[in-house]
Amino acid sequence: MDKKFAPHIEELTKALGNISRSTIEAELELLLKYRVPIGEAKRSILKKFQNDSLVTKKVKDLAIGDKGVVLEVRILDIKEKDVNLRGDSATIFSGVLADETGLCSFTSWKTISLNPGDAVRIRNATVRAWHNRAEVNIGVRSEVELLEDTYLPDISELSVTPVKKLDEVGYSDMFVSSVAAVIELYHRDVNVKGKDLTIIEGVMADETSRLPFVSWSLLDGVDIGTILRFEDASVSMYRGVPSIHLNESTSVHIVGAEERLPFTFASVNVPPKPLPIGDVLQNEGMFDVSVEGNVVSVRPGSGVITRCPECNRVIMKDTCRSHGVVEGVQDMRIKLILDDGTGSLLVMLNRELSEIVYGKTLQESESIMGKAMSANVVYDDMKHILTGHYLGVRGNTSKIEYGVTFVAKSVWAPSGNLGERVSVLLERLEGVE
Template identity: 60%
Template sequence: MNNKLAPHIEELTKALESISTNIGESQIQEELEKLLDFRVPLDEAKRTIIRKYMSASMPVMKIRDITAGLKGFEVTGRIIDVTEKSVNLRGKDTIIFSGTLADEDGACSFTAWSNYSLKIGDIIRIKNAYSRSWHNRSEVNFGERSHVEKLPDDVLPSIDELTKTPVKKLREVANTDLSVSSVAVILEFSHRNVNVKGEEVTIVEGVLADETAKLPFTSWVPLDGLDIGSTIRFEKASVRMFRGVPSLNLNDNTTINAVDASTEELPFTFESANMVPESVPISEIIEKDGMFDVIALGNIISIRPGSGIITRCPDCNRVIQKNTCRVHGTVESVKDMRIKAILDDGTGAISVMLNRELSEITYGRSMAEAENIIQKAMSQDAVFEDMRQVLTGKYLAVRGNTSSTEFGVMLVAKSAWMPDNNINERVNALMKRLGNNKEEEADNG
């Protein structure tokens, strides 16, 4: 190998590792030498090789389809805003550029780890981008191993068009929405005082619903004259994400008007919007980062370690061992009981967390009775083992919110019950689902 080319070949190899492991040094060397033989300047030859392999192997993503943890993809968007920042990276001050990137389907934040001279309004095509989770949203990242190309202004709609607040049903609200407008009825409504920059502020929290879904909301402005049962039309409510679930923020930029449901025809009423939701197949639940107010049914296939009698920190409620909290040090612990279970319905499996009240109902024993089991057995694991024997295989229904964690999807239950275990109905539902799957396969085949 030409010693002068060695560092450049090594640089190219590292740059292309994230795209494919099948691109070897010898292949890169051959292509680089061929380009140099044709008198192509070294820097341009390197860019040509990177563009070639990026174009051949990278998936092209729309912003709405980007999830955290992706690597080596291509995305095109318009810069809505951009800010230069100085951050400390491995002990060294580094200049980065962060802002908002948008296309016709949505918007997301971005961080550029190299200076691409980005300006508001620029349309850029990014190759070899990667994504991460930032403030509960997917963020596009790109740097020295990425290729950024500025495109003509007519490739995407104008900033005004891309930032126009869409009118959506609540089910359609996603993490790529910066703000939304909609019509919904208030199902839950309460006031809470919070401290903001040393000043006490009263906010309104609750739940909004339409015929498609329910979503939590927070209002930073007074909602005089409104209460549970009121229907509102809101415009430019900002969208925040928490554990994969969108939340609507009503603020000074939001227009809020009461709707007279008796004179305006709506596809929902308070009663219909407040109905108990239908159960959802677990396969659908695990496809989403989070869902609000969902019901899942399935068999308990495992009781996980950490179930049974536990102790918590009285200050932060963390689960602790030996009266020691990693935040508050030595504390006087508070006893609690919980169940961590794996629920499987044949389409998929999720983790389920039951608090003390729901654990007592599901387990069939109170916390006091569980403590007696520990005392008699003289083992802290006695309740956990008993829960495994009592609950494994049981058919359980749970209702609550789901979120995606590093260990999979977790449902924190607000209610739980043992439904009628009608085997015939379950078999028929399974056969119907299998029949639909076969029809889809036949259509695709």
């Protein structure tokens, strides 16, 4: 097809997010063949495919990058704001919307006349990342319809902070209440807007999961082993992992020993049990989890590397994309693919863990490279030594554009025998054809 139509195809592909580019191109080519003007052809394609491209979702199921989304929600908060877009002033509308599954921020780039409490159907919205969260974008091609009769709960009910287990906390939670035990705790001095503060950071856990937390005020009487009941804590997201923030508006109480709970400090202060890799791949991000599997591949980029001393990025020929020519710092890492039969996962090992599993230090590896006069000799040696080995890793996961990445904090060789591993795998695969 003539390249001059490429911008029109690109525009239609963006507007019809769930319709393939090849389908749009074929449809446009057919219409142009019959001498339909390009403007009319584009309107015809939009009209034909728009309904097919739309997907109805609940708030909790929204994912960054979604297009053509249909939502039935209630407006909890809305504000009008004047902004500067490419030198031109514009008015946008932003706020918070919700359904029975959760809350989400939104921005409308078109004029909408809505008030808190209004129930609406939003069609053809997109979802973008904003402050590490999913945010609904209402564009010029989106439609907003007021709903008279709706199943949606009242605004007073939707505004109540939900009580959740830690494994239920996610993108659709801006505030949460829960009960959890403090299993890690330390103090850190920070400077916020010129003011020196001491904050508390750590990890809390219940019987379902564990999450990092931050307290912006000192917690009297709280230490490792304390069980807390907190209400109206804010939730921040980083690489798909929620973090609990206890601030001035959060109510925090120490749970007494007389109260019966489904967990104790001792029961949750244990290493996490290995999860099937297939389950890990279904999550946007997970905190402090472990997996086990066979090393099926050691990826390029493993071995001795050079980092920028300013931003820690991997650099080539002592040149950083952000800081120009720098005196690089030598480092070591291993990028390996771990597979347990339910899925495969990219695992990143830092220098310390790489030296453990490879069996050679950074200095020894540099010596090998010098003697061989080859930058790839260490990478090739890593592939020879590690491929086929069975490893366990513990750390955090995050989902990026190219899939899920596991950043390991510890690594080990599991002691279980092959028969046990086969039995576990057969149990996982039972009923799968």
